[in-house]
Amino acid sequence: MALAANGRANGGNATVAQRLQKELMDIMTKPTPGITAFPDDENMTVWTATIDGPADTPYANLIFKLSMEFAANYPYSPPTVLFKTPIYHPNFDFSGRICLDILKDKWSAIYNITTVLLSLQSLLGEPNKLSAPPMLFSSPLNGQAAELWDKDPAEYKRLVLARHKAPEELDA
Template sequence: MSLCSNVENLSPQIIRQVAKEIADLTSNPPEGIKIYPNDEDITDIQASIDGPAGTPYAGGFFRMKLVLGKNFPSEPPKGFFLTRIFHPNVASNGEICVNTLKKDWKAELGIKHILLTVKCLLIVPNPESALNEEAGKLLLEEYENYSLRAKLYTDIHAKPPKSTDGLHKSIGSMADGPMAKKHAGDKKVTDKKKKEKKKVLKRL
């Protein structure tokens, strides 16, 4: 695969540098960001970003990846959202358009800086460099409709996965199964709140 060849093309010094930064980010991640290291291919960096509060993406869980090319760090990595998102600066294939990954790239900028920049893009989109023209137009001319569409995408595509709150999810599923009688009380209340929340989300 081409991604594997990128590892072969990177110098040992660059590989060590990237590996160290990924290890640091894994043990001490920025707020609302989590790294998922790929031990088999260090040029494929996956992460998740929690939708920032006060935005149409709040409550969402957005998976993304950075792909380091063979000329990294002289050239910027490519960024993609793996989670579908309605955003001016994200193309239909998930490609992210942000100046840090284009004209403003500098070799000394690290992975952390890129991830924080993408998170900021969720807070402050840039309609002037829109890859999604419809989203960019709505953002400028009909913000309310843009916000509603972005929230809808968030509700449909960016639900937090079971792994982030597995215990709570498993308890919820037990309340619907044969173990329900053994898990009454507070769990029934929790399930009721979840169902009410789903009804509200469906109305959006």
């Protein structure tokens, strides 16, 4: 994780490495309940994160593993974030891709790793919907999940649990 002599940190520039070092220190000194994040041993721009499913949602008591990759111009561009844990949700596809505006056109350099993870945790309990009636999903990546979210909560939860794998199962 140290900076190389030429001021570059494993493929990223010094500014990116400094920002990520600061964020890591913030995460370590001021942990946020329900989220973790840490860099790869070899590359400061590749991180693994976890988020706990929020209480009183179909995701309660589940843990989700994610990957985060930071471009050379971070924090001016969003990280690439993917769910590694299989997930069933209107705003995530079966490849782990995420439809969340702050990871796309609404990104701001004021956001950080914690902000992203808390936003994803919130999205688990409150999928993105259009604000005007009828309250349809604005950009579902999983149409079936979007349809079942309100229509059949019991079936929705069954499919969430059927798809989920614990982090240790993913590492096996």
